[in-house]
Amino acid sequence: MALHILFVLFSYVLLTQAVEGNTDEFDCVDIYKQPAFKHPLLKHHKIPETFNLDADLDRKSEYKTNYQSCSKGTVPILKQRNETKSVHLDTVEYPGQHFATIETVLDGSIYRGAEANISLHSLTLQNNQYSKSQIWLENGPRNELNSIQVGWAVHPRLYGDSRTRFTIYWTADGYKKSGCYNIQCPGFIIVTRIPWIGIAFPRTSIYGSNKSFTFTPQVFQDGFSGHWALKIFNEVIGYWPKELLTHLNEGASLIRFGGNSFMSPDGVSPPMGNGHFPVIDFQKSSFFLHVKVRNSNNQLLDIEDRKTRRYSDSLQCYRLTYWGYSKPNGVSFSFGGPGGDCGT
Numbered sequence: 001m002a003l004h005i006l007f008v009l010f011s012y013v014l015l016t017q018a019v020e021g022n023t024d025e026f027d028c029v030d031i032y033k034q035p036a037f038k039h040p041l042l043k044h045h046k047i048p049e050t051f052n053l054d055a056d057l058d059r060k061s062e063y064k065t066n067y068q069s070c071s072k073g074t075v076p077i078l079k080q081r082n083e084t085k086s087v088h089l090d091t092v093e094y095p096g097q098h099f100a101t102i103e104t105v106l107d108g109s110i111y112r113g114a115e116a117n118i119s120l121h122s123l124t125l126q127n128n129q130y131s132k133s134q135i136w137l138e139n140g141p142r143n144e145l146n147s148i149q150v151g152w153a154v155h156p157r158l159y160g161d162s163r164t165r166f167t168i169y170w171t172a173d174g175y176k177k178s179g180c181y182n183i184q185c186p187g188f189i190i191v192t193r194i195p196w197i198g199i200a201f202p203r204t205s206i207y208g209s210n211k212s213f214t215f216t217p218q219v220f221q222d223g224f225s226g227h228w229a230l231k232i233f234n235e236v237i238g239y240w241p242k243e244l245l246t247h248l249n250e251g252a253s254l255i256r257f258g259g260n261s262f263m264s265p266d267g268v269s270p271p272m273g274n275g276h277f278p279v280i281d282f283q284k285s286s287f288f289l290h291v292k293v294r295n296s297n298n299q300l301l302d303i304e305d306r307k308t309r310r311y312s313d314s315l316q317c318y319r320l321t322y323w324g325y326s327k328p329n330g331v332s333f334s335f336g337g338p339g340g341d342c343g344t
Helices: 012-019
Strands: 007-009 026-030 074-078 097-104 113-119 130-139 146-154 165-171 212-215 218-221 228-232 235-240 254-262 286-294 300-302 308-312 319-326 330-336
Touching (some): 097 319, 113 130, 113 254, 254 286, 308 319
Parallel strands (some): 007 212
Antiparallel strands (some): 026 074, 113 212, 113 286, 130 146, 130 254, 146 165, 218 228, 228 235, 286 300
């Protein structure tokens, strides 16, 4: 089935022109004094030279904007208005999770990375709800689960607003004690001087418009260091050190793409994706395009139909339609829904 879409990728120029007028504030801190290095396992950690962007930043034309980047040797840390606990609300103690995803089958395959082109949308949520569109990379038994998560989230409890923000998460023990969002605890190491972690996206897609705004996060296990790196616009912006992720050191056994929501105390689940059920028209759906994984040999490949399963746990609230492969969109799917009384 051929799907046609006019979509606009974010550029640094678009990002920086719009972000200058918002209320986000960042501190520039010494790269070795950022929160990650307070972790006891990272006390003597050294950033690989291949991840250090200092030497290249000023020469790259795409960075030549009016945005205030940090000076050489420092990295940006978002000043968040809300200080939340590390709790992820993804455990049995916190019912109310819902998902609409595709994921790899557990057949013994090992993956070294994943990426996708993810549509961006604005949503209005209650304070205790959240809604995400993201990629998961995981390995390990449930009580020792290693999980890396990358995408966008509307999360008022975390950020103090309902803006669509670039959001990451990790845990090394199945959400029990380790891990957190962004850099709220020691773990993820930022190497870029451009503000990214926690940033509000300046443009989001409008239902029915002929332009769909997207971004493409890339996560991969570096073949030299073994660390899990995060790229945006083909630049490494940071990484999760291998010291923290014992099971993911062996690669990811499961990769998941799609949406995740969490309900408010009154039992109402928020909208997911763009708040509408998926349809064939991408201008009226939230979507993932060019869904790819890195195999055990670090080859970047389209995800295979026979190695995936589709999952949606509340069809009255959220749905997913898998489109398979087409030349213009790669492997793609649409997902989302209005939420509501979706059960627990």
